[in-house]
Amino acid sequence: MENPSKPKQATSVLKATDLAFAKCECCGLTEECTEEYIKRVRERYSGRWICGLCSEAVKDEAVRSEKRIGKEEALNQHMSFCRKFKNLSPPSDDELISAVKQLMLKTLDSPRSSPVKNRALIRPEACFSALDHS
Template identity: 60%
Template sequence: MEQKPVVARCECCGLTEECTEAYVERVRGRYSGRWICGLCAEAVKEEMVRIGSCEEALDRHMNFCRNFRNLCPPKKPTEDLIAAVKQLLMRSLDSPRSKKPGLLRTQSCEPAMQSGRLL
């Protein structure tokens, strides 16, 4: 039996998503009865790593979103959201993934250059 999609509004940022009722209930089960979007869920997870409490992390993120909305309402919210996600993706692609060095030389090219022979 296929479930009818519902529109859910994030209680942090106000973003709306179309999803199934089962998904909405799973998210509410994780976040004390509140429905939050995927972007806010990632922010709450990051905050949980720092402070350890899901409820406190969620409260902090909700306060952050509320304060941000009160400071400067965007003129183009959809475009601003897309630009912010793009910036996050670009930042994550630019950050080093490991401590492995790049290309390594196996030997110096100076002796070949000094003797006049080039590879």
Template identity: 55%
Template sequence: MAISSAQVEVEFAKCECCGLTEECTPAYIARVRERYQGRWICGLCAEAVKDEIFRSDRHINAEEALNRHMNFLQKFRHSSPPTNPAEHLISAMKQLCRRSLDSTRFLKSTPSIPLRKEEQVRRSSLSRSGSCLPALAR
């Protein structure tokens, strides 16, 4: 039995938040655009949007979370003009991780808020076991 290998069609899609370009199938691009009100965003920004929803004091939808994330990136770009796009992306992700860790620390220090089991699992997965800065300094 012979198996023919069909060539997968791919396109380049540019993230409307951070400008990162990814190679994706048209079907994937369509699913992302459907999820984010016609905008295409990369996987990193999609995770940041999920984090915005999770960290919010009140229930917000994906559109509001996306707008918050885009505002965050816009403020970040104005405060530190990129010298190198890769350094800019790394710096933005570092700030995002710090925000996530800070919000986790706050949430862990407020035990009066009852958590559902799935929220406890998600929040515990963001805990920090140690500093990575000495490893980066090498």
């Protein structure tokens, strides 16, 4: 006889919610996904599993290509890019500082394409008023 004061516990688990880890064959990122999702991605990319970010990069690769290329060629190009990127050694501190400096100089020297000023790089006039009165 069941005790009516005790709530029933859920005992059924849907198979579609079984989670597994999948490693992106492009960038190496590991994601936890449902097995059904992993299967759909593998079907879409010839048995390869790629993460959502790389999937978007593959789509962009196909769109940006001067000649019409298919999904498979775009995937191969993106995988090649990822391999080259992984093989690069990280920049030294001096190289990184120099690159950031060049980026900042280009940003400050470039004409504004928008009538809205970048408020993060411009001090409000209120900051200068305290200096003028001292």
